[in-house]
Amino acid sequence: MDDPAEPFSNTRPAPLLPRRGTGHQVVVELLLHGPLTRGELGLALGLTPGSVTRAVRPLLDIGVATELGAVLGPGLGRPVTPLDLVLDRDVVVGVKITAARVWGVVAGLRAEVLHEASTELASTDPVVVADAFADLVRELLVLCPDRAVHGVGVSVGGQLDAAGRVSVAPLLGWVDVDLGTALRQRLDHPVVVDNDVVSLVRAERWLGSARDLDRFALVTIGAGLGYALVVGGEILDLPTSARSPIAHVPLGVGDGVCDEGHRGCASSVLALAAVLDRAAEALGRGGDVSLDDLLAAHASGHAGATAVVEEAAVALGALLALVADLAWPRAIVVTGDGIGLALAGRDVVDAAMRARRAADAEPVAVDLQATGFARWARGAAVAAVETFVVGR
Ligand SMILES: [Zn+2]
Structure with a gap:
């Protein structure tokens, strides 16, 4: 039957790669x-x-x-x-779901991004999100009608099972949402749902700067704080707690208190909402200060803005020192939508990390990666390759 949303679906080639x-x-x-x-x-x-x-x-x-x-x-x-x-006929789709937008890429099987697009979400109602997801995937696939589609990877910040049932996704306000079923009902292609930090570390393990290392860590800073560890090429399973395993580690930086009552924990000082609250205060504005506003004020020499950036940088340095001392990675990749804080305060991050570690501690390479949401979507594309092509 003709599908008006994907007019070329009748002529789209089937994947030819052997599956077994x-x-x-x-x-x-x-x-x-x-x-x-x-x-x-x-x-x-x-x-x-x-x-x-x-x-x-x-x-x-x-x-x-x-x-x-x-x-x-x-x-x-x-x-x-x-x-x-010969991979010029094969693609996967990767989609990252955030509270405000759904971001998607079409990528080749070595995760080279061919097309990207995003769509705004009217709400985080699971039906609204699933409809927006399906529309975005169709919009992207219309751009490559002659490619065989191996599957769609979806990354979401939260705790979920292998079938894509989300037990909790704090930033989306979801508890027990059967996202996998909702997405599969809307598409003819296979769909895998993955934790967003795990997707990102899949891409790092295969294609990133740390790919040849037997042990590395990934830290993401943004609305939430993410952490993943790769040991001997394996991504360690995330603990079954809803939040990131590093969200509430004590850093002893700042006098903020998180929503669980910890003073100076990672969330209280490094989560983007906490940083922007302090930025609004420093800039003498109401609640509506963006990270770009803060970084622009810092770049133009606003002392209050610089103090906010540097406090976050000290907190990140303290967090990286903990990761380095407790997990012994060869390298730590730092990324996420709050990465601008780390880039602006790079010297402070490095100095704080050094100051928190023993003088003779083995240095750990810290790779700060500027990133956009397309990178998260690319991670989801790698999850699709690993699931539907590699089969792991
Ligand atoms: Zn806390």
Whole structure:
């Protein structure tokens, strides 16, 4: 039947990548680590040369893999012909749900963003959100009618199960919302729902600056405070508490009190709402001060604004010192929509982190990443690749 919202759906190609067997193993290995020679594939997958040849041939025949130009083999070896996937017909969609907007990207299977769009939410009513989500996905897919769609990844800040039932999402005001079912009912494509910080760390683990490290941490600052830890390539499961595991760690910075009564905890001093409350006071305004307002006032030399930025920077430095000392990561990636605070106060962050650690503590690389919501949506796209293509 014609679907007026996606007029090209009848001609959209189906995904061709094999979903099981040795062919699937070869596809995953090439996707994650390609280009690779047949010899490298055999070593990585524990396959004989004959098995590799038998698995690769049909992939070449249907055009999902290709031979690149011959290169000299290792040492004085014969020339070898690396293989790679042909991915110009395959996409996933990634969507990040926030309280104000739904953000989406269409991405290739190596998470390169092809299109992005967003739509405003009239409310966080789950029906409103699910309808906006479906409209946004259709709008994005109309832009690439000739691509095979492997699935849609959705990231949401909150606690949820594998089927996408959200037990609690504080920033959306949700308790026990069956988001996964609501989204699947509205689309013909497979949908996976993922915690937003986990999605972000999936992208970091595969494609980010820390991808080759056996242990790294991700900290997000924004409306909430997020934390994830990757050890030996595995993302550690988040605790089953509704909030971020770092939201209320004691930092002993500032005299603010969080909504749970802690003085100087991470939420009281570093969550964006708390920072902007102090900014409104410092700038002598009512409640409506944005992070951009605060950073502009700081850049123009407003002493009160600078004090607010620096207090947040000291708090972040204290938090990073705790992460460094307790989790022993090789690197900490810091991102999120409050990252402007960290970038503006970078020297203060570094100094506070050093001051809180032992003089001989091993330095930990801190990577501050400027980011937009498209980056969160890209993380959701990686969740879709991992779920529907890689199968992990
Ligand atoms: Zn607290």
